[in-house]
Amino acid sequence: MKKGRRRAVHAELVRESKDNPGYFRYNITIREKDGMEHIVPAYGKDMQDAIERLLWNERVGKVTKSKILAPSFAVFLLGIVSLSGMFAVIYNNSLWLAGGLGIVGVSLFLTSLVNTYLNKK
Numbered sequence: 175m176k177k178g179r180r181r182a183v184h185a186e187l188v189r190e191s192k193d194n195p196g197y198f199r200y201n202i203t204i205r206e207k208d209g210m211e212h213i214v215p216a217y218g219k220d221m222q223d224a225i226e227r228l229l230w231n232e233r234v235g236k237v238t239k240s241k242i243l244a245p246s247f248a249v250f251l252l253g254i255v256s257l258s259g260m261f262a263v264i265y266n267n268s269l270w271l272a273g274g275l276g277i278v279g280v281s282l283f284l285t286s287l288v289n290t291y292l293n294k295k
Contacts, residue, residue, distance in 0.1 A: 178207060179207065180204060180205065180206055180207060181204070181205050182202050182203065182204055182205075182225060183203050183204070183205045183211065184202070184203035185200050185201070185202045185203070185221055185224075185225070186200065186201050187199075187200055187221070188200060188201055188215075191217055194217070196219060197217050197218060197219055198217070198218065198219070198220070198224070199215060199216075199217055200215070200216050200217070200218070200221055200224045200225075201213050201214070201215055201216075202214050202215075202216050202224070202225065202228060214228060216228040234292045234293065247285070251278050251281060251282075254274050254277055254278055254281075255274050255275065255278060257274065258270050258271050258273055258274020258275070258277075259271055259274065261274075262274075
């Protein structure tokens with residue numbers, strides 16, 4: 175067996191989902207990089223769909239658990255507001271400040287769209 179990758183080594187159909195007709199529950203056996211195996215439940219219309227949903231949830235979990243992302247984004251937005259405020263004072267034109275706040279607003283809107291996309295069910 176190749177080392178260095180997690181693999182789904184076994185999958186079995188358990189039952190049809192009680193809450194969502196047309197979906198099935200599968201037990202997927204995952205072999206970790208160190209050789210340990212554990213069973214993870216996954217739901218999908220077929221086995222491939224269930225495995226894709228399992229991978230999607232793990233990927234989203236890695237991104238949302240990142241501790242450095244939110245503070246660095248906040249510092250970036252504060253930097254934009256600070257720079258636009260400096261340019262507003264230097265050029266004596268409040269449009270610089272309005273532009274900086276507009277960029278922050280658009281950034282927050284796009285962040286909420288990405289967050290909604292990553293946390294979709």
